[in-house]
Amino acid sequence: MVLTSYMPTRILCGENCVEKNADVFSAFGKRALIVTGKHGAKESGALDTLLSVLQKQEISFEIFDDITENPQTRDCRNAGDQARHMQADFIVGIGGGSPLDAAKAVAIYASDDSMQASEIYTKAGSAAPLPVLLIGTTAGTGSEVTGVSVLTDSETGRKRSVKGKNCYAAVSFCDCQYTRSMPQSVRVSTALDAFAHAYESYLSTTGNDLSRLYAKRAIEIIWPQLKSYESGHADDVEYDSAYAASLYAGMAINITGTLAPHTLGYALTEEYHVPHGVACAVFAPALLRHLWENGGEQKVKELLTLLQTDLVSFSNTVLSLCDLSLTIPENKIEVMRERWRGKIASFEHVPGGFTDRDAVRFYQSLFSDR
Numbered sequence: 132m133v134l135t136s137y138m139p140t141r142i143l144c145g146e147n148c149v150e151k152n153a154d155v156f157s158a159f160g161k162r163a164l165i166v167t168g169k170h171g172a173k174e175s176g177a178l179d180t181l182l183s184v185l186q187k188q189e190i191s192f193e194i195f196d197d198i199t200e201n202p203q204t205r206d207c208r209n210a211g212d213q214a215r216h217m218q219a220d221f222i223v224g225i226g227g228g229s230p231l232d233a234a235k236a237v238a239i240y241a242s243d244d245s246m247q248a249s250e251i252y253t254k255a256g257s258a259a260p261l262p263v264l265l266i267g268t269t270a271g272t273g274s275e276v277t278g279v280s281v282l283t284d285s286e287t288g289r290k291r292s293v294k295g296k297n298c299y300a301a302v303s304f305c306d307c308q309y310t311r312s313m314p315q316s317v318r319v320s321t322a323l324d325a326f327a328h329a330y331e332s333y334l335s336t337t338g339n340d341l342s343r344l345y346a347k348r349a350i351e352i353i354w355p356q357l358k359s360y361e362s363g364h365a366d367d368v369e370y371d372s373a374y375a376a377s378l379y380a381g382m383a384i385n386i387t388g389t390l391a392p393h394t395l396g397y398a399l400t401e402e403y404h405v406p407h408g409v410a411c412a413v414f415a416p417a418l419l420r421h422l423w424e425n426g427g428e429q430k431v432k433e434l435l436t437l438l439q440t441d442l443v444s445f446s447n448t449v450l451s452l453c454d455l456s457l458t459i460p461e462n463k464i465e466v467m468r469e470r471w472r473g474k475i476a477s478f479e480h481v482p483g484g485f486t487d488r489d490a491v492r493f494y495q496s497l498f499s500d501r
């Protein structure tokens with residue numbers, strides 16, 4: 132029996148969990164910086180709810196709403212400055228994975244005024260960050276329950292993760308009503324992301340009994356939902372179970388980390404602005420074929436049995452939902468190879484291993500102009 136894990140975040144779930152737990156906010160102090168983007172927090176109603184809770188609790192606040200998709204270190208550092216200047220006691224992040232990850236970074240920058248934007252990747256553990264409270268508005272990333280913040284390094288344009296004990300929220304509020312306003316494309320992309328977390332974790336060599344339990348639960352919920360999206364029956368997908376599944380999947384990757392598709396997906400997002408969930412899930416069929424041909428046949432069969440499908444139907448469903456038609460010149464793919472050389476954990480954790488050669492092959496099979 133192996134259950135090794137660490138996830139210190141208090142999770143508060145259910146309808147109106149923000150209002151019902153208003154006192155939780157005042158336990159963290161009297162001044163808050165709200166970190167968010169321009170759409171999700173407002174369109175979901177989460178921002179209005181939070182503001183009324185803070186007012187009732189007599190907590191003063193400022194709002195930083197310049198967080199973009201795939202958040203930039205530069206913006207997070209600016210928000211950190213704002214938090215320090217207003218002497219914020221805590222940070223509240225509202226949104227999908229981008230604002231939630233940004234909130235974690237803002238809390239780190241706020242606690243160290245000497246930290247340059249790009250230093251967060253190496254110095255995130257140097258000082259205790261401000262406490263972070265999160266309110267999710269998408270059902271995908273699981274950032275609510277992971278010790279990870281994925282940031283775009285404003286100096287290089289590359290997405291990289293900051294990880295560790297300073298990247299956990301103190302409290303995450305998970306009320307699926309805030310996910311109802313997601314545009315359909317975000318709903319599908321975030322579901323694909325949650326699915327990618329679940330199946331990658333399930334297959335990872337770093338899995339243990341607990342991660343597989345979480346991953347299996349997530350897969351069992353999400354796969355039928357993906358089939359509903361594929362057949363045009365989005366109304367059949369319950370918001371509550373979709374959100375719960377994204378949290379199970381998040382708890383699974385919090386133990387195992389992700390596999391090669393996530394690393395490969397970052398390049399698609401950086402260079403071609405492909406949404407994160409699509410960018411990662413599009414490599415799922417290729418990964419299963421790769422495992423099948425490299426000694427992992429049993430693992431793939433186990434997964435397909437769980438999904439009650441076969442490899443061809445699996446590929447059709449995932450690729451039709453990704454709906455990605457992209458051509459990348461062969462010479463550009465060769466240039467991209469550089470980023471996949473060296474020691475990459477998500478490659479090493481693929482059963483049987485994964486190399487830069489495999490990465491190039493995956494790109495060629497999906498996107499080559501030849």
Ligand code: NAP
Pocket residue numbers: 167168169170171172174175198199200201202226227228229230232268269270271272273274277278279280281309310311312313314317320321324407408
């Ligand atoms: P997102 O980038 O947070 O949001 C995508 C878009 O949807 C944004 O325009 C956003 O608005 C909008 N939106 C979000 N919720 C909405 C709602 N309820 N109603 C209307 N619009 C809404 O998307 P995401 O897929 O949740 O997050 C992706 C990011 O998370 C990536 O950077 C990825 O690398 C990261 N990630 C992190 C982890 C982790 O463990 N920390 C795991 C996986 C992925 P706004 O402009 O207001 O934001």
Ligand code: ZN
Pocket residue numbers: 272324327328393407408411
């Ligand atoms: Zn992801």
